[in-house]
Amino acid sequence: MKKKIAVLASAAMLTLAATSSMAQFAKGEDAIKYRESAMALIGSHFGRMAPVAKKEVPYNAEQIKANVAVLSVLAQLPWAGFAPGSEGGESKDDVWLDPEGFKQAEDDFLAAMDKLTVAADSGDFDAFRVAFGNTGKSCKSCHDAYRKEK
Amino acid sequence: MKKKIAVLASAAMLTLAATSSMAQFAKGEDAIKYRESAMALIGSHFGRMAPVAKKEVPYNAEQIKANVAVLSVLAQLPWAGFAPGSEGGESKDDVWLDPEGFKQAEDDFLAAMDKLTVAADSGDFDAFRVAFGNTGKSCKSCHDAYRKEK
Numbered sequence: 510m511k512k513k514i515a516v517l518a519s520a521a522m523l524t525l526a527a528t529s530s531m532a533q534f535a536k537g538e539d540a541i542k543y544r545e546s547a548m549a550l551i552g553s554h555f556g557r558m559a560p561v562a563k564k565e566v567p568y569n570a571e572q573i574k575a576n577v578a579v580l581s582v583l584a585q586l587p588w589a590g591f592a593p594g595s596e597g598g599e600s601k602d603d604v605w606l607d608p609e610g611f612k613q614a615e616d617d618f619l620a621a622m623d624k625l626t627v628a629a630d631s632g633d634f635d636a637f638r639v640a641f642g643n644t645g646k647s648c649k650s651c652h653d654a655y656r657k658e659k
Numbered sequence: 660m661k662k663k664i665a666v667l668a669s670a671a672m673l674t675l676a677a678t679s680s681m682a683q684f685a686k687g688e689d690a691i692k693y694r695e696s697a698m699a700l701i702g703s704h705f706g707r708m709a710p711v712a713k714k715e716v717p718y719n720a721e722q723i724k725a726n727v728a729v730l731s732v733l734a735q736l737p738w739a740g741f742a743p744g745s746e747g748g749e750s751k752d753d754v755w756l757d758p759e760g761f762k763q764a765e766d767d768f769l770a771a772m773d774k775l776t777v778a779a780d781s782g783d784f785d786a787f788r789v790a791f792g793n794t795g796k797s798c799k800s801c802h803d804a805y806r807k808e809k
Contacts, residue, residue, distance in 0.1 A: 533707070543703050546696035550736065553693050557683070582732045586700065 534592055541598035544590025547583060548599075554580045555648070562641045570632040577629035584622045588615055604655050614651040621647040684742055691748035694740025697733060698749075704730045705798070712791045720782040727779035734772045738765055754805050764801040771797040 534540040554576055560566040561573065591604055591611070604611050621644040628640035684690040704726055710716040711723065741754055741761070754761050771794040778790035 539703075542699055546699040549692055549696040550700070553689075579732060579736070582729060586729070 534590070534595065537592075537595040537597065540590045540592045540595035541600075544587040544595075544600075545598055547586040547590065551580065551583045551587070554583060555644070558641060559645075562638050568634045568637070570629075570634075573637055574629045574632070577626055581622055581626050584619060599657050599659075601655050601657055611651075611655055614647070614654065618644070618647040618651060684740070684745065687742075687745040687747065690740045690742045690745035691750075694737040694745075694750075695748055697736040697740065701730065701733045701737070704733060705794070708791060709795075712788050718784045718787070720779075720784075723787055724779045724782070727776055731772055731776050734769060749807050749809075751805050751807055761801075761805055764797070764804065768794070768797040768801060 534543065558573060558576060561568055591600070593605070596602055596605055621640070625637075625640040625644045628636035631637075684693065708723060708726060711718055741750065743755070746752055746755055771790070775787075775790040775794045778786035781787075
């Protein structure tokens, strides 16, 4: 049986900012768990497309489109978790010491994700491949600067 | 600056089944991390509405609607993570010993989520409150049966 994702959101654009005011974390560790959970899901949904981009697995336009739709929602989530007082986990202190740089990295990633969405919706493999690569670069650039080495 | 959730998904309904065939986990621990990350996010986005349902915080219809839209996407995710050979983590073995019962619990939760989405979209507080309570019951029922005690 197929499960359906009711990404109805009939107005098509919802401001996540509207939910942020509810997104209070009682403890710093709650914020850490939240952002690291979101990053783990982003990593999974992004990474599973790598074999397609590398032409190791055939390109299925509908599959990629559906996965990118999920990813575009997940991509919005981690940021609220970098709350003041929630230093630690996998994050370098630079997240809080350099908030402007971190915000720029977030914006760059979200801009890359927007282009990935457009490319995935187009159904064109080369457009997808390029946008996928650029999004991956924005991930790596931010991780290099703001994530502890594993 | 407001961040926008591009829950475009213009066809309104996407089959997540389409992405499942990509959702192979290389190792059991990857599946465990995936499903527990999804559950953590679901817990956060669900739990943050509890003070509203309890009338401790004013009802903001747009805020609830946006949050439920995110939750409706997250709600689809954990299930692929209960893959064969990924026993462990917070899951009781009953997930794999009683697959029909577990599937029924998943279906009950998703049906409750559908009703919560309708209620949130309606903007009616009492409809939201009832649907929120029923969804919470479906969470608890499944956790009681299939999640290890913490």
